[in-house]
Amino acid sequence: MTSDDQFFFDYLASIPHDVRRYSLQVADSIDRQFDWAAATIRDTLSHQTWLPPSVRPRLRAQDMRSSPHGLADRVQDWLARHRALTAAIVAFVGTGCVLLYGNKKLNSKRRKARKAGNGARKEIVVVAGSPHEPMTRAIAADLERRGYIVYVTVSSADEEHLVQSEHRADIKALWLDLTTTSPNQSELHPSLHELRTLITQPQYPLPGMPPHTCQLSGVIIVPSPNYASGPVATIPASSWADTINTRLLSPILTAQVFLPLLTLRSNSSSLIFAYPSISSSLSAPFAGPEVTTARAISGFATSLRQELYLLENGNVDVVELRLGNIDLGPSYRNAQNQIAGTEVLAWSAQQRALYGSQYLNSIEQRPVASAGPATIRGSPARALHHAVLDALEPASRNIFGRRVHKKAVMYVGRGARSYGVIGDWVPSGLVGLMMGYRRGQAAGLGSPSSGSETSWERV
Incomplete structure (x- = not known):
């Protein structure tokens, strides 16, 4: 018998086994289908109310246990039936949480000054503001705690003593x-030669230690937030001149003086303007000096920002800190010198009759802490300090290696952003209605009655 004959007989012998296996599989499949159909019919008939109870089939205990009713049972049954999909979802969610937490930890800002290789301080920040102002002292103290070398501008012996x-x-x-200028406009201001030496020449902190070179990280311009208030007709010319010189002209000249130092080296630096913004955002009545100054500073900062963008290095960022209500803490609160509204007594009788009631009503509805820090709850000082440090952070770079400019405008304090949005989008008439401003009955141009004058004297 040849090998071909042997293969043929082996193949014939295997046919009965295959037929038996296939027939068993078909029978099992038919049994399962019949069982499923019977169970379905039994379940359907068991819920039919028109059948007599004696005829109605009863559910088996196994079927009653296998049908989950609660949400937890259904979820558990679904997880048991889709184990692979459940494992994939758990792995995806877990990996995402780990990556999100890790990215948050890696990108969290330390908000501290960088030190030189020898451990000495190297970043310099100039705070251009009066040391008598609580905000100037609070910003300087916080920057010093975080490792910066802080210079506070002074113009008198009293201010110097306050800093010391x-x-x-x-x-x-x-x-x-600022009244002293160099003979040549292109030369550095005489007061800044010490800073120029620090950022251009090596500094030796201690004998035997390696030298380091300091850098000017930023200049923070903080004009006084206190402005004269009242109708324009009652504000004297001397008050307007003082406001323009100390809160508008002085910040502009300060920025002009420090620009040569800020652009001297290629390191990233910031020019920061911090000013109140609520009254200017709403164009509030009886706040002419504040609105005028804030709008002018904002316009100057925008123009200067566009000007510095055109430079080849472009390493100086101009940042505006638009301030709302900020509580600097009890140690920086000024004592209230006078009660709000008493300035009405200095007006003439005609001015009191025309503007008195509206002005006093505006003081009650004013959204700023003009009546004292205890009446308006402001944001904690931490919000201001974090905003200043974020503005001083070195500029980052995108995936193409190009320098990314910092945020041009930052809102700091309670009410700064919300009132800014209201002032930009809500009509002025509706804003006045929201703030409680009402048009009153103005008195005639003649002399007011004696009764009204007596009532004003009681204020």
């Missing part, structure tokens, strides 16, 4: 007389 009374080695007074 802080008793901190890295908070120093910087004499800056």
